[in-house]
Amino acid sequence: MASIKNELSNKYLQGVYRDLKKRYPEQKEFLEAVMEVFISLQPVVEARPEIQKNAIIERLVEPERTIMFRVPWMDDKGKVHVNRGYRVQFNSAIGPYKGGLRLHPSVNLSILKFLGFEQIFKNSLTTLPIGGGKGGSDFDPKGKSDNEIMRFCQSFMTELYRHIGPDTDVPAGDIGTGGREIGYMYGQYKRLRNEFTGVLTGKAIPAGGSLARTEATGFGLCYFMQEYMKDYKMSFKGKTVVISGSGNVAIYACQKATELGAKVVAVSDSNGYIYDPAGIDYRNLQLIKEQKRDRIKTYLNYDFGKKAQYFEGCKGIWTIKCDIALPCATQNEIDGESAEILVKNGCKAVGEGANMPSTPEAIAVYKANKVLFGPAKAANAGGVATSALEMCQNSARLSWTFEEVDKKLNDIMVTIYHNSANAAKKYGFEGDIQVGANIAGFEKVCDAMLWEGISY
Numbered sequence: 001m002a003s004i005k006n007e008l009s010n011k012y013l014q015g016v017y018r019d020l021k022k023r024y025p026e027q028k029e030f031l032e033a034v035m036e037v038f039i040s041l042q043p044v045v046e047a048r049p050e051i052q053k054n055a056i057i058e059r060l061v062e063p064e065r066t067i068m069f070r071v072p073w074m075d076d077k078g079k080v081h082v083n084r085g086y087r088v089q090f091n092s093a094i095g096p097y098k099g100g101l102r103l104h105p106s107v108n109l110s111i112l113k114f115l116g117f118e119q120i121f122k123n124s125l126t127t128l129p130i131g132g133g134k135g136g137s138d139f140d141p142k143g144k145s146d147n148e149i150m151r152f153c154q155s156f157m158t159e160l161y162r163h164i165g166p167d168t169d170v171p172a173g174d175i176g177t178g179g180r181e182i183g184y185m186y187g188q189y190k191r192l193r194n195e196f197t198g199v200l201t202g203k204a205i206p207a208g209g210s211l212a213r214t215e216a217t218g219f220g221l222c223y224f225m226q227e228y229m230k231d232y233k234m235s236f237k238g239k240t241v242v243i244s245g246s247g248n249v250a251i252y253a254c255q256k257a258t259e260l261g262a263k264v265v266a267v268s269d270s271n272g273y274i275y276d277p278a279g280i281d282y283r284n285l286q287l288i289k290e291q292k293r294d295r296i297k298t299y300l301n302y303d304f305g306k307k308a309q310y311f312e313g314c315k316g317i318w319t320i321k322c323d324i325a326l327p328c329a330t331q332n333e334i335d336g337e338s339a340e341i342l343v344k345n346g347c348k349a350v351g352e353g354a355n356m357p358s359t360p361e362a363i364a365v366y367k368a369n370k371v372l373f374g375p376a377k378a379a380n381a382g383g384v385a386t387s388a389l390e391m392c393q394n395s396a397r398l399s400w401t402f403e404e405v406d407k408k409l410n411d412i413m414v415t416i417y418h419n420s421a422n423a424a425k426k427y428g429f430e431g432d433i434q435v436g437a438n439i440a441g442f443e444k445v446c447d448a449m450l451w452e453g454i455s456y
Contacts, residue, residue, distance in 0.1 A: 005039075010038075013038045030110045036438075063113065064089050066109070067086065070085070073139075083137050083139040088135060091132045094124060094445060095128070097131045097133030100135075100175075102137075102176060102177065105138055107138045117132070121445070124442070127412065127416075139176075149181060153185045160185075175330075183207070198390065212409060213390060216405075216409055217353060218250065218255065220385065221326060222253055223409065228372055229349055241257050241325075244273070245329035245354065249328040251290070253326050253328055262323075271296070272313055275311070278308075321346060322345065325350045325351075326350075332359050342371075348371060419440045423436040423437075423439040423440035
């Protein structure tokens, strides 16, 4: 596998990055995401002078629109709280903005710009006509009643509705924003606009949602990695898998990996992780996390968890011996040290179900040791791809079966892998799927921007 040097040497890109860092010195997450992409794009920029001539990169790293607003809401005791709401509409060159709404105390502009920037390339890779965006609030749904969450969501949408629409911006769920939150937001949007459109995805099935949307990111991750491993005479069959997280992505990655013949032995949440050498059934995770809304440590309280072990803290999950690691929790959860341990314990493949869960140091370790690395913007694109399929169904007033959506999802993930692999090969970096995904996602957006011209 030929790998690109992990350094930025192109003078044009260096200049753009330097100006960006000077303008946004506090936005560390965003700058990290930009650097990762810039390193990959160096051969493209050198081969295509029209990119610099038309300032494509300078235009790409600045959102087309950034919206910030206050979100006042009242708790059950009558106390008024004020949170901050955001929507970053990053790039609409190939379609309406598309990306999730994250509700979490950690939300700030840097994180949303990082996620929105990544979303441009991820959405481009799906082959579907959707641009990149991201939004959310520093509101924390944990510990809140349904009525408190409803009042927050209605207040949030009372401002956001002015800036979104089925042909403008179609938000989706994300961390902290599940079916309940989407329902409250959509109900308020519908009341304010007096129209029933596919403006939010992740809706309930009776309200225009898509079958297989809940499973999509986890299933898609496994479809992508299965196709990737096939090129290297590998598969999930007979392999041991460790998955971080225990939300939708982790639960359904656990299901699909098991169906493909693997044994999942560990999962986690924000407090710690469980290790069950007998294998973890995704239905047990559903019981704990989706039905009981409980912590992962309660796995030990059930008959199926009698032989399992629970460990406080999350980092230790990567010390468990496995053939395949699927980080599905949060950004930067695998650092260089954890990557070294994974390699030492025989890990042969890492597929990212979360957004940028591996640090640059971890990625360097994977590549140096020929670990198959499925980067987030390619490997976890199944969620947004199926959201776009929900948009298609809404626009046509159709409802596809689970099997139809699942087949389309599988086809999309297989295509994403091959497009990424082909782009890497085209520029002399055969086998480097991280570089290939960045290039394949970028070139489609770049060509659309060139075709549309420059707006003065």
